[in-house]
Every structure is written in C-alpha cells, then in structure tokens.
Amino acid sequence: MKLPELDSTTIDRIIEMAWEDRTPFEAIEIQFGLSEKDVIKLMRREMKESSFRMWRERVTKRKTKHLNQRSFIAGKFKSDNQKT
Numbered sequence: 001m002k003l004p005e006l007d008s009t010t011i012d013r014i015i016e017m018a019w020e021d022r023t024p025f026e027a028i029e030i031q032f033g034l035s036e037k038d039v040i041k042l043m044r045r046e047m048k049e050s051s052f053r054m055w056r057e058r059v060t061k062r063k064t065k066h067l068n069q070r071s072f073i074a075g076k077f078k079s080d081n082q083k084t
Helices: 008-019 025-032 036-046 049-060
Strands: none
Touching: 008 025, 008 036, 008 049, 025 036, 036 049
16 A cells, blocks of 8 residues: 655654654554554655664554553543644
8 A cells, every 4th residue: 555645744743653652553543544554664664774673673562552452541641742
C-alpha cells in the first residue's frame, strides 16, 4: 500500500507520536488514518537506518504502544497535540 501524501508538519507530528511511549498506534490511526504498518513504512522512509532500528527495538518492547496490550485503561499523560 502506498502512503498518502503528507506535508512535512504532519510527518513530523506522526514521528513525534510514534516515538512517544504512551501514544498508541491506534491514536495515530484515528488522527492521521495510518495503520501501524503504514507508520512503520513512514518511519523507515523518513529516518536514518540506525535510528529506525533503534525505534523498532524500542517499540516492540512497549506494551503501551498497543491499546489491547495496556494494563491500564487511561494513560496518566495525554499530549495537548493528541486528539484521542
């Protein structure tokens, strides 16, 4: 699947949300319409290879990046920029 055309501000915000530990992929999908696989493609495209590998390793160990794996219902922190 081809990623939609996104402006640089939107790409920067998606990357920021993807790096945040408590922002789930579902929030990115609701706000920007990108599935987890699309976010991974975007991150691979926009980041240096070493940074991408570091991010992937970090994300795969975080239960907070997936709503269905969270052990809490509501997070303690919600960014003002996050719509969900």
